[in-house]
Amino acid sequence: MAGLSKSRIAAFEQCPRRLWLQVYRRELADWGEGTEALFAIGNEVGEAACALHPNGVMIEAEPDLAAALETTARLIAEDHPGPLFEATFMHRGVLVRVDVMERLPDGGWHVAEVKSSTAPKDYHVSDLATQVWVLQGCGIDVRSAAIRHVDNRFVLQVPGELDGLLRDADMLGKLGGIIADRDDVVRAAQAVLAREEPQTAPGDHCSSPHDCEFAAHCRRGEPLPPEWPVTVLPRGAGAAWQARGYDDLFDVPADRLSGVNAIVHAATVSGTPHHDRGGAAAEMMQWGWPRAWLDFETIAFAVPRWVGTRPYQQIPFQFSLRLEQEDGTMTHAEFLSTDGTDPRRACAEALIEQIPAGAAIIAYHAPFERSVLRYLAGCFPDLSAELQDMAERCADLLPITRRHWYHRDQRGSWSIKKVLPTMADLNYASLEVKDGGDAQGVYLEAIDPATDPDRRLLLREALLAYCERDTWAMVLVARRLLVESV
Ligand code: SF4
Incomplete structure (x- = not known):
C-alpha cells in the first residue's frame, strides 16, 4: 500500500477523498496560479533556516528516501550533536522529514517545523503533531517542538545576517491530544487508501484550510452554475443570499435590495450599465x-x-x-x-x-x-x-x-x-x-x-x-x- 507522509495526513484530515486522489490520481490535480510562487517563498525561508545554523548537517534524499532514513539512523546512533536538517524517520508506514532538529543541553531534541507565515496557524499544529508522533514512535527524546515562523519585526542590518528573522512558537504543550489521536488518524487514512475512491461530496471543506486541487474533478457532475450567480453581489451580500437558498441573481427580489446591491442587480438584469x-x-x-x-x-x-x-x-x-x-x-x-x-x-x-x-x-x-x-x-x-x-x-x-x-x-x-x-x-x-x-x-x-x-x-x-x-x-x-x- 502507498505510504503516508505528514502532508498526506494533512490532506486526509481535510478530506479523505483528497488523500486518495493525491496518491492514486495526481494527474487530476489543478494547482492553480500562485502555487509555484508560494513554494519558492517556502524554499527561501527554509534555506534561511538552514543558513542560521552553519554547523548543521543536511540529510539528503539521494539517491532515495531509504538513504535519508539510513543516514538519519546512523547520525542519531552516533549521538550527533546536531542540528540536523531534513532528518528522516518512518513509523507505522508514515514517513516524515523534519525541517530542523537541535540538540538540547540535556541530550533531548528540539524539533522545529519551518513556516514562511508570520505566525503559527491552526493547521500547522497537526503537521507538527504528526512529526512528533513519528519521532516518539522511533524512540527520539523530543523535549520541545515549535513552529519556526518569520518574525515580521525583524529588520535587516547587515546583508546576509539573518539572526532574528525566525522565531519559535513553542507548541508541544498544545499537541498532547492531537498526538494521542495520530494512531487512529493514521489507521483511518490507511484504510481509505486500501479502498476505492471515496465519494465525499464537495462542500466548505474544499477550501479550508487549503483550496483543494481536485475541485474540478469532484464537481464535474454538478449542474452548471447560473450565468449570473447571486455571488456577484459584493461585500458578502451574495453569500448571505446564497445561505437563504438563492443561486441565481435574477431570482433575488429587487425590492429587497438597496445601495450597491440594488445597482448590481438592476445593471445585471437590464444589461444597461x-x-x-x-x-x-x-x-x-x-x-x-x-x-x-x-x-x-x-x-x-x-x-x-x-x-x-x-x-x-x-x-x-x-x-x-x-x-x-x-x-x-x-x-x-x-x-x-x-x-x-x-x-x-x-x-x-x-x-x-x-x-x-x-x-x-x-x-x-x-x-x-x-x-x-x-x-x-x-x-x-x-x-x-x-x-x-x-x-x-x-x-x-x-x-x-x-x-x-x-x-x-x-x-x-x-x-x-x-x-x-x-x-x-x-x-x-x-x-x-x-x-x-x-x-x-x-x-x-x-x-x-x-x-x-x-x-x-x-x-x-x-x-x-x-x-x-x-x-x-x-x-x-x-x-x-x-x-x-x-
Ligand atoms: S474537491 Fe473537495 S471533495 Fe473533492 S477531494 Fe477536494 S476537498 Fe475532497
Whole structure:
C-alpha cells in the first residue's frame, strides 16, 4: 500500500477523498496560479533556516528516501550533536522529514517545523503533531517542538545576517491530544487508501484550510452554475443570499435590495450599465491641477535582501506617472529598477523629481499608493516632508468608480482590470505581464544575476508596458465616467 507522509495526513484530515486522489490520481490535480510562487517563498525561508545554523548537517534524499532514513539512523546512533536538517524517520508506514532538529543541553531534541507565515496557524499544529508522533514512535527524546515562523519585526542590518528573522512558537504543550489521536488518524487514512475512491461530496471543506486541487474533478457532475450567480453581489451580500437558498441573481427580489446591491442587480438584469455622470464629475471636480496619475509596482521578500527592510515589506521597484495639465496636455514618466540593488532611494528621488509640488496625485485604490509613499517617507528623513505631502494629496479614483459606474461584465468587482474592458476597447490580455503577480515574477527574474542581459531587456519592456497600461487605464476610466452614456 502507498505510504503516508505528514502532508498526506494533512490532506486526509481535510478530506479523505483528497488523500486518495493525491496518491492514486495526481494527474487530476489543478494547482492553480500562485502555487509555484508560494513554494519558492517556502524554499527561501527554509534555506534561511538552514543558513542560521552553519554547523548543521543536511540529510539528503539521494539517491532515495531509504538513504535519508539510513543516514538519519546512523547520525542519531552516533549521538550527533546536531542540528540536523531534513532528518528522516518512518513509523507505522508514515514517513516524515523534519525541517530542523537541535540538540538540547540535556541530550533531548528540539524539533522545529519551518513556516514562511508570520505566525503559527491552526493547521500547522497537526503537521507538527504528526512529526512528533513519528519521532516518539522511533524512540527520539523530543523535549520541545515549535513552529519556526518569520518574525515580521525583524529588520535587516547587515546583508546576509539573518539572526532574528525566525522565531519559535513553542507548541508541544498544545499537541498532547492531537498526538494521542495520530494512531487512529493514521489507521483511518490507511484504510481509505486500501479502498476505492471515496465519494465525499464537495462542500466548505474544499477550501479550508487549503483550496483543494481536485475541485474540478469532484464537481464535474454538478449542474452548471447560473450565468449570473447571486455571488456577484459584493461585500458578502451574495453569500448571505446564497445561505437563504438563492443561486441565481435574477431570482433575488429587487425590492429587497438597496445601495450597491440594488445597482448590481438592476445593471445585471437590464444589461444597461449604471452610470451617474454628474456624481462622478462632482467628485472629480474636487481634484486640483495638474493631475499626477500614479501607480506603483512592489515586491515583498520573506527574507529581506536590502538593509533596513523587513520581511514582507512592500518595496516599490517601479512606478508609472502620467502628468496631466488643465489644458489636456499629458506627459508620461516612469521609474524601474532592475539591477537588483535597493530601489527605494532612487524611487523616492524620481517621485520628487517628477511630481510637481501641489499636484493632485490620483491612484486607483489609493490606500496602497499612500502606504508606499509613507513608507518611503519613513525611510528617508531628508525626503520625508515631500513624500508625506504627496501621501496627503493622494486621491482615489476607485471609490468614485464604485459609486458611479457598474457594468454587469464586472461581475461584482471594481478592480481596474474588470472595469477597463467595460469602458474602453482595451484590456491586459495582449500584455506579457497581466497583473501584479506577474509583475513580481518578472521583476524577480530580471534582478536575478543569472538572467541573460538580452532577456533582462525584454523583461524590462514587459514591466514598463504593464505599469504604463495601469495609469492609462485610470485616465480612460476617469474620462469615461465624465462622458454622458447614450
Ligand atoms: S474537491 Fe473537495 S471533495 Fe473533492 S477531494 Fe477536494 S476537498 Fe475532497
